[in-house]
Amino acid sequence: MDRFTIFLILCMVLLHSSNGFDATVSDSFNVVKYGAVGDGKTDDSGAFLKTWTAMCGIAPTYTPTLIIPSKKTFLLKPMKFGGPCNLHHNINIKVSGNIVAPYTISGYEGHDDIWLLFTSIDRLNIYGTGQIDGRGSIWWPNSEQRRPTALCFHKCNSLHLTGLKLLNSPRNHISLLGCNGVTISHLNIIAPKDSPNTDGIVIADSTQVLIHRSHIGTGDDCVAIIGGTSFINITNLRCGPGHGISVGSLGGGGAHDTVKEVHVNDCSFHRTMNGARIKTWPGGSGYAKKISFKKIALTEVGNPIVINQYYPKNEVPYPQDINKGSDVEVSDVTFIGFQGSTTSKNAISLRCSNSVACTNIVLNHINITSAIPGNKTSSICNNAHVISKDCNPPVHCPSQKF
Numbered sequence: 001m002d003r004f005t006i007f008l009i010l011c012m013v014l015l016h017s018s019n020g021f022d023a024t025v026s027d028s029f030n031v032v033k034y035g036a037v038g039d040g041k042t043d044d045s046g047a048f049l050k051t052w053t054a055m056c057g058i059a060p061t062y063t064p065t066l067i068i069p070s071k072k073t074f075l076l077k078p079m080k081f082g083g084p085c086n087l088h089h090n091i092n093i094k095v096s097g098n099i100v101a102p103y104t105i106s107g108y109e110g111h112d113d114i115w116l117l118f119t120s121i122d123r124l125n126i127y128g129t130g131q132i133d134g135r136g137s138i139w140w141p142n143s144e145q146r147r148p149t150a151l152c153f154h155k156c157n158s159l160h161l162t163g164l165k166l167l168n169s170p171r172n173h174i175s176l177l178g179c180n181g182v183t184i185s186h187l188n189i190i191a192p193k194d195s196p197n198t199d200g201i202v203i204a205d206s207t208q209v210l211i212h213r214s215h216i217g218t219g220d221d222c223v224a225i226i227g228g229t230s231f232i233n234i235t236n237l238r239c240g241p242g243h244g245i246s247v248g249s250l251g252g253g254g255a256h257d258t259v260k261e262v263h264v265n266d267c268s269f270h271r272t273m274n275g276a277r278i279k280t281w282p283g284g285s286g287y288a289k290k291i292s293f294k295k296i297a298l299t300e301v302g303n304p305i306v307i308n309q310y311y312p313k314n315e316v317p318y319p320q321d322i323n324k325g326s327d328v329e330v331s332d333v334t335f336i337g338f339q340g341s342t343t344s345k346n347a348i349s350l351r352c353s354n355s356v357a358c359t360n361i362v363l364n365h366i367n368i369t370s371a372i373p374g375n376k377t378s379s380i381c382n383n384a385h386v387i388s389k390d391c392n393p394p395v396h397c398p399s400q401k402f
């Protein structure tokens with residue numbers, strides 16, 4: 001062979017391999033290639049499942065991407081993206097187009113717990129500028145019935161979610177259950193402020209969860225951190241409307257629940273019912289400890305700082321709940337740098353139980369003023385061991401225990 005022939009062969013080999021690589025990465029797992037229609041009416045869940053199964057079953061030497069193309073709307077019935085996948089790499093889902101839930105309750109065919117379930121998938125990366133609409137308004141009027149969570153991630157370790165817009169879930173928008181290592185950023189989660197139980201993100205039995213640079217405005221908690229969780233960081237979250245960022249409720253029905261190392265930094269609450277809240281039921285056990293809320297901006301927030309060990313009662317406890325004997329312990333909780341306004345009289349409400357009380361509650365650099373011109377704010381405190389400095393309203397804690 002002359003040098004020119006060798007050069008030609010070399011070029012063809014290179015061209016072929018680079019083409020093959022591009023085709024695999026950009027096209028192979030496009031849901032449209034697997035039969036998805038994307039007209040917003042046809043049920044595309046079968047095509048999505050086929051795409052997922054093909055992608056999850058291969059063992060490539062690169063990171064495969066499931067592509068949901070733009071300018072289309074895919075109707076999905078309740079479905080499961082299941083792992084584990086035969087992969088040593090990350091696995092990507094790029095959402096450029098829109099995804100919508102069934103128009104009718106009967107469209108769920110009895111699967112009324114979860115709309116889209118992701119289970120046992122490690123290193124899953126979901127990103128894009130697409131929109132996922134749970135069409136919850138068909139479910140909300142009958143708030144007593146079971147309603148599905150829009151996106152549930154179960155046992156997904158090293159999960160990344162970024163960029164998406166989530167709308168109108170029938171119930172929670174995102175649930176994390178049994179996940180270790182989650183990063184959530186640049187999400188926009190929106191539902192009407194009176195839609196029932198439409199929490200933004202609910203975290204249970206999970207550890208190492210980072211939520212940052214996102215906006216959540218829904219009808220319930222922006223973020224709810226419930227039992228079995230630790231090392232949760234939330235920064236630069238804009239919350240509102242909604243019920244605030246909540247630890248709990250914990251210990252309901254006598255449960256043993258634990259939460260530790262929750263750090264909320266540089267966040268803002270806009271016209272939310274609560275701001276930073278810890279709520280536990282009488283008669284439970286476990287703990288909520290090492291929790292901090294720092295640099296918090298408030299705009300017309302109902303109850304900016306709340307610890308309530310008599311949940312679900314807000315004010316005085318039920319008589320049968322006093323001295324119940326066991327309670328979830330609340331300790332080492334710090335509120336530092338709260339600035340802004342409240343619509344209620346009691347800007348700070350610390351209602352701790354007789355049986356375990358709250359220990360080492362620190363309040364520093366707090367200035368919460370009334371949204372009503374001329375009104376002053378005040379605080380309520382029972383059975384809490386409080387260390388406070390530079391705090392408006394001041395906290396005086398008469399206590400049986402200290």
Ligand SMILES: *[C@@H]1O[C@H](CO)[C@@H](O)[C@H](O)[C@H]1NC(C)=O
Binds near residue numbers: 210233263265
């Ligand atoms: C979480 O927040 C704590 C307290 O601010 C900080 O020490 C820690 O480094 C943060 N972790 C991550 C992963 O950002």
Ligand SMILES: *[C@@H]1O[C@H](CO)[C@@H](O)[C@H](O)[C@H]1NC(C)=O
Binds near residue numbers: 343344370
């Ligand atoms: C504002 O002040 C008025 C007059 O003292 C009082 O009756 C009212 O309850 C206060 N409202 C709030 C939300 O603090």
Ligand SMILES: *[C@@H]1O[C@H](CO)[C@@H](O)[C@H](O)[C@H]1NC(C)=O
Binds near residue numbers: 367369
């Ligand atoms: C508290 O905030 C109010 C309203 O922003 C402001 O007028 C007041 O000076 C602040 N007080 C302190 C001690 O910073």
